[in-house]
Amino acid sequence: MIIDDFVFINDNGLYCKYGDFYLDPILPVKTAIISHAHADHAVSGNGSVYCTASTRALMELRYSRYAARTFQVVRYDESFVINGIKITFIPAGHMLGSAMVLMEYKDSTYLYTGDYKIQPDDTCEPIAWVKADVLITESTFADPKIIHPNPVDEIKKLNGIQSNILLGAYATGKSQRLIRMITDHAPRKKILVHHRIMAINKIYENAGFKLGNYQLYGRKLMKAQDEFVYIVPPFTFDSYIRASGVKRLFASGWNKLQVNKEDTLFISDHVDWNDILEAVRQVAPTQIWTLHGNGRHLQAYYGDSIKVKLLN
Incomplete structure (x- = not known):
């Protein structure tokens, strides 16, 4: 009962x-x-x-x-x-x-x-x-009314963006999923990671989940337009609201967190x-x-x- x-x-x-x-x-x-x-x-x-x-x-x-x-x-x-x-x-x-x-x-x-x-x-x-x-x-x-799009199709949108990308994402879980998906489905992109995400990545990889190709962010790197995708946690993303030379995107299933009408990234967990x-x-x-x-x-x-x- x-x-x-x-x-x-x-x-x-x-x-x-x-x-x-x-x-x-x-x-x-x-x-x-x-x-x-x-x-x-x-x-x-x-x-x-x-x-x-x-x-x-x-x-x-x-x-x-x-x-x-x-x-x-x-x-x-x-x-x-x-x-x-x-x-x-x-x-x-x-x-x-x-x-x-x-x-x-x-x-x-x-x-x-x-x-x-x-x-x-x-x-x-x-x-x-x-x-x-x-x-x-x-x-x-x-x-x-809410049906999530195919996440692979969403990630493939990045292939059509030629400028560097500032990609906001939650540090735990979402960022690691994005690194893996970008490596697999947008391989031309060069992934840079905020330092607060690096320790989390290590836990994932110690557990046997290989994330793909990425490196720690460096300020000099982002000065060049070389199809970089810089993954940052929300507090950093918000502080870079006036960042120039980058396309700002936030990866989320929430419509309210999308920051560009022309370029959205609906990826939900x-x-x-x-x-x-x-x-x-x-x-x-x-x-x-x-x-x-x-x-x-x-x-x-x-x-x-x-x-x-x-x-x-």
Whole structure:
């Protein structure tokens, strides 16, 4: 039997009272299960953190000794138990080390997706599917009007831009995916990387994911027009708003982050409407609980066939 309040949101985030733990808490807690290392899912200062090895490495890089009091590193498909709840990490395909969290309790199963991605990505473990009674899914882009374009087609747009490019991207996950894709699909481009991204690249490559061809940014290099693509994190991108001699682009699935009407780069690491429908087909839940977005379109789509509950 599905427990209606198996997880719910309180001031600290998404809480499972039956196991007395949080999933990706927004404030430090005693026990946290962290799905992936993006800062909006992995805060510092938790007591005991359960996560994958790559998530731990990325959290320690960002937070140093404040990352957590203790880490419990768990491999994919390796189950562990917290207060009677059996938990298993399933690859989420979102970024290096990202995991969906399968929870089994009193003959019912609950799959928390965290952020996940179905699109191919050579810089992280591909998504895997399991069946569950309840799918607890992110709904960032849960709108029938939002269908992500093919990421390879988007990257190939860079081949038509002859000037140097200042390419804004989140440092963790997105930048590494872009390096790999530009290397593969826009090979004439010379990739320069901001120094804050270099240490993250090392973690990816230590995990066995080769990113391709890139070098550390140098000011003298960018003075020449030689089809350079300089990948920078958002704070640097914003500070270069008046940069001359470059085409400014920001790689994102969000329309509001596109900075040129004539040159856009829609590359998302989240599921779109069709991807969520595919997740429902694969997981085959009897209920869907939504987070991080508007689940009302899913309520309307499934009607009485599948119960859809909005957790936020």
